[in-house]
Amino acid sequence: MSDYLPNEVIIEILSRLPVKSLIRFRGVSKTWYTLISSAHFIATHLNRALSNPQHPPHLLLHHLNYELNKDSFTLHSSDDPFPHNHFTKHLDYSSPAIHILLLSLDKEIEEKGGFFAYPSDFIELHCLHQSINHFLYVVGSSNGLLCLADDVFGNKVGLYVLWNPSIQKAISLPEPNIGFRSHGRFIHSLGFGYDPKTEDYKLVRLVYIEGTTDIRFNTVPPLVEIYSLRTSAWHSVKAPGPPYVIEMWSLSVFLNGAVHWPAHTQRHQGAFRNVIVSFDMNDEAFREVAMPKSLQGVEHLNVTVAIVDGLLALVPFNEWGNEEFYSVWVMKEYGVAESWTKLFDIDIGEGLERVIGVTKNGEVLLTKAGNLFSYGPSSQQTFDLHIRGATDSFSLDTYVESLLLLNTADGVLGN
Numbered sequence: 001m002s003d004y005l006p007n008e009v010i011i012e013i014l015s016r017l018p019v020k021s022l023i024r025f026r027g028v029s030k031t032w033y034t035l036i037s038s039a040h041f042i043a044t045h046l047n048r049a050l051s052n053p054q055h056p057p058h059l060l061l062h063h064l065n066y067e068l069n070k071d072s073f074t075l076h077s078s079d080d081p082f083p084h085n086h087f088t089k090h091l092d093y094s095s096p097a098i099h100i101l102l103l104s105l106d107k108e109i110e111e112k113g114g115f116f117a118y119p120s121d122f123i124e125l126h127c128l129h130q131s132i133n134h135f136l137y138v139v140g141s142s143n144g145l146l147c148l149a150d151d152v153f154g155n156k157v158g159l160y161v162l163w164n165p166s167i168q169k170a171i172s173l174p175e176p177n178i179g180f181r182s183h184g185r186f187i188h189s190l191g192f193g194y195d196p197k198t199e200d201y202k203l204v205r206l207v208y209i210e211g212t213t214d215i216r217f218n219t220v221p222p223l224v225e226i227y228s229l230r231t232s233a234w235h236s237v238k239a240p241g242p243p244y245v246i247e248m249w250s251l252s253v254f255l256n257g258a259v260h261w262p263a264h265t266q267r268h269q270g271a272f273r274n275v276i277v278s279f280d281m282n283d284e285a286f287r288e289v290a291m292p293k294s295l296q297g298v299e300h301l302n303v304t305v306a307i308v309d310g311l312l313a314l315v316p317f318n319e320w321g322n323e324e325f326y327s328v329w330v331m332k333e334y335g336v337a338e339s340w341t342k343l344f345d346i347d348i349g350e351g352l353e354r355v356i357g358v359t360k361n362g363e364v365l366l367t368k369a370g371n372l373f374s375y376g377p378s379s380q381q382t383f384d385l386h387i388r389g390a391t392d393s394f395s396l397d398t399y400v401e402s403l404l405l406l407n408t409a410d411g412v413l414g415n
Contacts, residue, residue, distance in 0.1 A: 011035070015045045019166040019401045042403040043199070046143055049400050058123075059359065060146075060399040063372070063389035064135035067113065071136045072389070073125040073165070074116070075399060078360050082374050082385050086121050106384075114386035128170040129161045135393040139203065140192030140254055144402030147192035147203055160203060162229065164405045171408060177234050178207045178223050185210040188222075191252040191259030195281040200230040201404075202281050204237075204259060206246055220245060220266060226284065229408070242277045242286040249392070253305045255312055256334055257281055260289065262303045262314070274301050276312075290337035292329055308343070308358045315355045323347070326355050328364070328377075344377040357396035367391050 014022065014036065022045070026033045035041055049055070058075040065072040076082065087109055091101055109117075116122065129136070131150050139147040144166055150159040163170040180186070188207045195202060206222040221241030227234050244263035252261045258278040265273045274296050276289035295301060295316055302317035312331040318324070325347035333339040346355065346364060356365040356372070364375040372387040372394065 007035075011041060011044060015041065015048050019045075019403060022403065023167060036403070037407045039199075039407060042406060046400075046402045046404070049402065050143070057398040057400040060125075060138075060141060060397045061387075062136070062138050062393065062395045062397075063387065064393035066370075066388055066390065071127055071131060071393070072116075073127055075123040075125065076121065078398070080361055081121075081359055082115075082363070082365075082383075083121055084383055086115065086118060087386075089120070090118070109386050114388060116387070125165040126168070127165075128163060128168065129159075129172075132159070135390055137190075137249075138395045138397060139190045140252065140259075141397035141399055142192065142194045142201060142254060143404060144400050145201055145404045146397075146399075147190075147201075149190055160227070162201070162405065164402065165399075166401045167403060167406055169405045169408075171405065173203070173227050174232070174234065176205060176225055176227070177236070178205065178225055183207070183209050183223070187248040189246040189248065189250055189252070189261055191254070191261065191279060193254035193257070193259050193281045196257065197282045198230065200228055200281075202229070203227040204279055204281075206241060206261075208245070222246075237284050239285055242288075244275060244277055246277060251304050251395075253307050253312070254281075255307055258287070260305050260312065262291075262301075262305055264301070267299070272297060272299055274298060274303070276305060276314075289331075289335065292337075292340040292342075295329075304355070306355075306357060309360075313358070314340075318345075324350070324352070326352065326366075328355075328358065346375060346377070347380075348373075348375060348382050353391045354394065356394045365394075365396060367394055 014025070022036050026036050056078045059078050059081045061074050061076060063072055087105060091098065095101065129148060133150055137149040137151060139149050144164055146163045148161040148163060160173040161170050162173065186207050186209050188205050191204045193202060204224065204226050206224055208222045209219050220243050224237040224241045225234050226237060242263065245266060246261045246263045250261050252259050258280045260276050260278045263275050263277040274291050276291060278287045278289055280287065291314065295303065304315045306313040306315055308328065308330050312334060314329040315326055317326055325345050327345045328343045329340055330343060331340055346366065351368045353367045356367065358364050362377060364377065366373055366375055370388055370391050372385045373382045374385060375382050
């Protein structure tokens with residue numbers, strides 16, 4: 001076919017195909033192998049996938065499956081990731097016993113093994129890396145590339161992995177320069193994202209060294225280093241780190257070319273203030289994004305950053321008297337503090353542990369006693385998804401098929 005069609009036409013045709021087909025077609029000829037493996041084609045295929053409204057990105061759910069004692073990664077529709085008829089679509093509603101079947105449904109679901117025992121509405125991914133610790137931590141997902149951390153607290157760096165499930169390829173990153181042997185005990189915060197100007201994927205580490213006068217890890221500014229997939233190496237950031245404390249295990253989000261974390265000033269060091277710290281992946285500079293005024297001075301604020309409908313969001317935990325609930329805020333105009341708007345509160349009674357994310361259809365995913373629920377802000381009703389796992393292991397990211405890492409060897413991005 002390549003003898004009769006211009007190369008541009010071949011690229012136009014092949015870039016519309018799914019990844020599995022392209023991996024197979026690399027065996028057609030040396031010319032096709034080289035073409036499909038090239039950085040130009042990989043970028044063309046990705047851009048087409050990202051701009052295709054008929055195939056929007058999936059949602060990627062990760063959690064530690066207690067029953068199987070392994071990390072579980074599953075893909076779900078972005079429009080309705082956890083449909084409420086997931087457990088009932090197989091039932092025969094014309095049966096005279098339908099009422100009995102519905103009454104015993106919860107028991108049947110638990111006996112079968114929960115949500116994933118019903119093989120529809122999700123795609124299971126098989127991770128190439130098994131955690132050597134408790135569970136894997138998803139640092140972030142960008143253009144089909146997942147960054148995973150297998151961390152040990154305080155005295156060991158752990159292992160970092162970049163994984164593309166579409167092509168079933170993963171690479172282990174080299175050990176960072178800042179570790180226990182060089183700097184002693186530490187904690188760190190992580191962020192992962194894409195620099196479109198250099199077409200590079202980066203992992204950033206903010207490392208807080210144990211204090212010399214106490215055991216708190218709040219020495220500011222932190223040490224900062226970045227892993228670049230393009231160079232396959234870690235390098236230090238020239239500019240000083242932010243003068244704020246980012247608590248360990250604080251989740252980050254990547255938006256507008258920058259990673260964002262919730263942070264605060266050092267306690268007992270003058271006026272206390274909560275902020276959002278951002279790190280631009282291109283110029284590798286830290287900036288500050290203001291929180292809503294009502295949250296800025298709250299000490300010991302339990303808050304996570306999120307993305308809701310493409311907007312920077314905050315999910316703070318609130319205590320008013322005997323009431324405990326979460327709320328969801330969005331920044332309607334990025335960088336404008338006055339545009340913070342509270343969308344709704346989440347109050348489902350005692351036991352609410354974490355808010356995992358907000359889906360495209362407006363449902364909130366949250367955990368209660370290690371169980372995953374969906375919550376409708378309008379109806380204020382919860383739906384048990386029958387997914388059990390370690391509370392801290394749950395995460396929700398967007399995911400799109402791509403060929404990234406196909407031309408990568410030993411952590412070096414090919415040209």
